[in-house]
Amino acid sequence: MTTTIARPFPWLLTPVFLGVRNRARRRETGDGLRLAVFAGLGFFVAAALFAIVFWLSYKLDQYEELGDYLVRLGLSWLFLTFLSFLAFSALVTSLTTFFLSEDLRLLVAAPLDPDRLFYSRFAKAAAQAGWMVVAFLVPVLLGLGLSRCAGPLFYLVLPLTLLPFVLIPTALGALVTLVLVSTFPARRARDLLMLMGLLFAVALVLLLRVVQPERLLRVEALPDVTGFFATLQSPVTPFFPSFWAGELLFSALQGRIDELHLGALWTTALALVVLTRLAYGRHYFSAWSKAQEARKARFTRLRLLDGLALFLPVSAPSRQLLVKDLKVFLRDTAQWSQLLLLVALAVVYVYNFKVLDLDRIPYMSRVVRNAYAFVNLAMAAFVLSAVSVRFVFPAVSAEGPAFWIVRSAPVSMRSFLWSKFWTGLVPVLLLSTALTVASNEILGIAPFLKVVCGLAIVLMSFALVALAAAMGARHPRFSAENLTQVAGSYGGVAFMVLAVLFILVEIALLGWPSSIYLWSDYNRIPLTAVRLATMALCFAAAIALALYVFLHSMRDGVRALEDLG
Amino acid sequence: MSGAMIRIEDVVKRYGAFTAVDGVSLEVPPGEIHGFLGPNGAGKTTTIRMIAGLLKPTSGRIAIDTFDLATEPVRAKQALGFIPDRPFLYEKLTAAEFLRFHGGLYAMEEKAIAQRAARLLEMFELTRWEGELIESFSHGMKQRLTLAAAFLHRPRAVLVDEPMVGLDPRGARLIKDVFRRMSAEGVAILMSTHTLEVAQEMCDRISIILGGKIIARGTVPELRAQAGGEDEHLTPVFLKLTGGGGFQEIDEGP
Numbered sequence: 001m002t003t004t005i006a007r008p009f010p011w012l013l014t015p016v017f018l019g020v021r022n023r024a025r026r027r028e029t030g031d032g033l034r035l036a037v038f039a040g041l042g043f044f045v046a047a048a049l050f051a052i053v054f055w056l057s058y059k060l061d062q063y064e065e066l067g068d069y070l071v072r073l074g075l076s077w078l079f080l081t082f083l084s085f086l087a088f089s090a091l092v093t094s095l096t097t098f099f100l101s102e103d104l105r106l107l108v109a110a111p112l113d114p115d116r117l118f119y120s121r122f123a124k125a126a127a128q129a130g131w132m133v134v135a136f137l138v139p140v141l142l143g144l145g146l147s148r149c150a151g152p153l154f155y156l157v158l159p160l161t162l163l164p165f166v167l168i169p170t171a172l173g174a175l176v177t178l179v180l181v182s183t184f185p186a187r188r189a190r191d192l193l194m195l196m197g198l199l200f201a202v203a204l205v206l207l208l209r210v211v212q213p214e215r216l217l218r219v220e221a222l223p224d225v226t227g228f229f230a231t232l233q234s235p236v237t238p239f240f241p242s243f244w245a246g247e248l249l250f251s252a253l254q255g256r257i258d259e260l261h262l263g264a265l266w267t268t269a270l271a272l273v274v275l276t277r278l279a280y281g282r283h284y285f286s287a288w289s290k291a292q293e294a295r296k297a298r299f300t301r302l303r304l305l306d307g308l309a310l311f312l313p314v315s316a317p318s319r320q321l322l323v324k325d326l327k328v329f330l331r332d333t334a335q336w337s338q339l340l341l342l343v344a345l346a347v348v349y350v351y352n353f354k355v356l357d358l359d360r361i362p363y364m365s366r367v368v369r370n371a372y373a374f375v376n377l378a379m380a381a382f383v384l385s386a387v388s389v390r391f392v393f394p395a396v397s398a399e400g401p402a403f404w405i406v407r408s409a410p411v412s413m414r415s416f417l418w419s420k421f422w423t424g425l426v427p428v429l430l431l432s433t434a435l436t437v438a439s440n441e442i443l444g445i446a447p448f449l450k451v452v453c454g455l456a457i458v459l460m461s462f463a464l465v466a467l468a469a470a471m472g473a474r475h476p477r478f479s480a481e482n483l484t485q486v487a488g489s490y491g492g493v494a495f496m497v498l499a500v501l502f503i504l505v506e507i508a509l510l511g512w513p514s515s516i517y518l519w520s521d522y523n524r525i526p527l528t529a530v531r532l533a534t535m536a537l538c539f540a541a542a543i544a545l546a547l548y549v550f551l552h553s554m555r556d557g558v559r560a561l562e563d564l565g
Numbered sequence: 566m567s568g569a570m571i572r573i574e575d576v577v578k579r580y581g582a583f584t585a586v587d588g589v590s591l592e593v594p595p596g597e598i599h600g601f602l603g604p605n606g607a608g609k610t611t612t613i614r615m616i617a618g619l620l621k622p623t624s625g626r627i628a629i630d631t632f633d634l635a636t637e638p639v640r641a642k643q644a645l646g647f648i649p650d651r652p653f654l655y656e657k658l659t660a661a662e663f664l665r666f667h668g669g670l671y672a673m674e675e676k677a678i679a680q681r682a683a684r685l686l687e688m689f690e691l692t693r694w695e696g697e698l699i700e701s702f703s704h705g706m707k708q709r710l711t712l713a714a715a716f717l718h719r720p721r722a723v724l725v726d727e728p729m730v731g732l733d734p735r736g737a738r739l740i741k742d743v744f745r746r747m748s749a750e751g752v753a754i755l756m757s758t759h760t761l762e763v764a765q766e767m768c769d770r771i772s773i774i775l776g777g778k779i780i781a782r783g784t785v786p787e788l789r790a791q792a793g794g795e796d797e798h799l800t801p802v803f804l805k806l807t808g809g810g811g812f813q814e815i816d817e818g819p
Contacts, residue, residue: 005672005673005674006672007669007672011669012670014666014669015655015657015658015662015666018655018657018658018662018666019655019657022657022658022659022662022698023657026698102653103653103655105649106652106653106667106670107670108618108619109617109618109619109642109649110642110667110671111638111639111640111642111670111671111672112639112642112670113639285621285638286621289619289620292614292620
């Protein structure tokens with residue numbers, strides 16, 4: 001008989017660490033680029049957060065009591081915002097970690113003590129739910145601590161605050177997930193969670209916008225500032241862990257330990273973990289077993305799509321591909337629900353231009369307004385790239401293991417990719433054109449610029465959607481578990497880099513001649529023939545570049561698909 | 566039979582109004598290779614998943630090496646080796662790392678894992694690949710690695726769901742040899758398969774499940790007698806017992 005030895009629960013996470021190590025040792029194409037881009041972005045965001053908070057806190061320090069009051073209020077709001085993020089993140093990660101993960105088939109069949117399995121999955125869920133919040137909070141809190149010359153106590157209290165702050169929502173999320181999975185089939189529970197998460201994000205975006213923080217910048221609105229803070233203060237409740245965390249850190253900032261809130265954080269965290277552990281010990285296997293059974297899902301037949309597709313002037317294979325793509329998209333809650341977030345962002349985007357008070361600087365108003373038109377064009381193009389990388393880039397990979405059906409069917413790769421292109425282009429073009437036209441209308445820019453920007457965004461939509469479709473074909477990830485993973489792959493990052501370069505060149509090619517025209521028009525100076533020729537050359541170059549990117553990308557994408565081994 | 570390594574008593578599994586497994590009882594004594602046959606959707610995989618501890622039975626009792634799976638799951642699973650039809654393997658681990666992790670799940674000591682893993686990798690002709698990532702393995706290699714993992718902790722009972730799918734003749738031969746050797750050492754093997762030639766060649770006894778119920782059980786000659794025919798091969802016997810006359814339909818044109 002072999003001697004047995006039960007290892008502590010963190011050992012069950014070794015595949016995660018070994019996997020990361022092995023991946024780092026055997027670099028795949030683009031890993032370096034992806035790492036550099038993400039690390040650079042991460043560092044930039046962290047540095048920006050640190051700098052902003054450092055500056056803000058330093059300035060507030062000059063207002064003594066009011067400054068302290070605002071820091072305290074800010075901490076409560078910061079933690080409340082992150083608590084709500086954590087709560088939803090914990091729900092989604094708990095569902096995946098405890099019920100949907102593929103490796104559970106191996107682990108549940110193994111002779112593991114339920115405690116060890118629970119704690120290892122809980123640690124994984126907490127890490128997955130909390131890492132991003134911690135990554136954002138650390139530079140913010142360091143900025144605060146350094147600007148206030150906080151003592152070592154602050155830096156000691158920091159991890160003692162963040163750990164229970166992450167554990168509390170994770171435990172609650174795991175408990176709610178257990179109840180949800182025990183009540184609904186796992187697939188429905190996932191759909192419900194996705195939808196709730198997205199609605200929450202939409203609500204948050206709209207809420208932040210409705211609060212109108214730009215009011216703070218308006219000198220004439222100073223009497224309203226008190227009312228503004230009163231609005232902020234109302235949701236801060238002393239019964240929330242966010243309040244305890246804020247108070248604890250504020251005390252530590254002043255060199256004191258707030259035992260009451262430290263105790264409240266830790267006792268709540270530990271009690272919830274124990275309670276969750278007990279609930280999982282009793283009900284986990286039944287819930288897990290139920291999650292395995294519920295493979296059937298309710299779905300809408302979407303027969304209208306079949307009928308409407310018949311009117312499209314396209315070949316039968318293209319029509320079927322289009323109908324299939326739309327049905328798959330509309331039946332997957334994880335996919336279509338992202339449109340809600342997109343709509344909310346679009347509303348906020350247009351609203352931002354509506355509240356932009358450019359008349360406060362009358363002598364510059366006209367120049368700034370027209371310069372803003374190009375900022376607007378660039379921003380709309382960035383939105384367009386972000387939407388393309390999320391929805392168009394993964395279009396080929398979305399075929400997944402079923403791609404053999406298309407490859408073995410008498411369908412050319414050309415018509416396959418073009419079908420993907422048109423499916424992506426129509427909604428993206430509508431969105432980007434609507435955003436640009438609406439915001440330019442609100443800005444009240446010169447009619448000449450309205451035409452230039454309108455045409456530019458149409459051309460850029462064709463080019464960027466084609467680039468996304470082609471890059472997706474050049475770097476497919478047929479084995480990816482979800483499409484978000486595809487968007488974050490090497491090809492996705494490379495697409496974003498190329499898209500940004502393309503947008504910058506386009507803006508430069510369009511912006512310079514437009515400014516020359518507007519300047520001469522404003523000063524009533526006729527344009528010389530050389531100027532006119534240079535302007536025409538720039539516009540022509542912008543059009544040629546967009547057409548080249550569009551056509552070359554599609555040709556390259558088709559070639560990449562035909563060359564697939 | 567009191568000394569059964571795998572014992573299922575009147576197990577039922579219901580999904581809402583649908584009964585997938587309806588009162589199945591089964592015993593596999595040490596050293597027996599027991600075939601578990603049935604057409605698609607008959608309840609084979611559901612039964613196997615319940616024995617592996619992946620699904621909770623609606624009612625009934627399952628015991629591995631006398632340990633009740635409901636009340637002593639850890640001890641029951643410790644005695645069992647499970648080879649699923651779609652095994653999960655950590656693609657970013659190497660074969661050796663995966664075996665080490667698997668041995669740890671079964672609470673084996675590091676030294677014992679290293680010795681046993683080396684032996685099994687050699688037996689399953691994977692020694693050359695032990696340092697390679699599993700994602701680079703072919704289907705057959707992954708299948709052989711799953712088998713090596715299942716036998717790592719010296720289980721006293723083995724549960725196999727479709728062991729021959731996707732294996733080349735050499736791989737299939739290897740697996741048959743390993744099963745025979747394990748069976749000779751007293752390991753009880755319950756094997757679900759669609760490959761009737763394999764069942765006929767290897768199994769001491771066979772149970773046939775249809776509509777969630779066991780409709781026939783015995784050695785191949787006993788099943789032949791139950792089907793009331795003189796066929797030498799198991800396929801016609803299986804078709805007679807399970808009513809599979811519709812198989813010809815695909816060849817018959819309109």
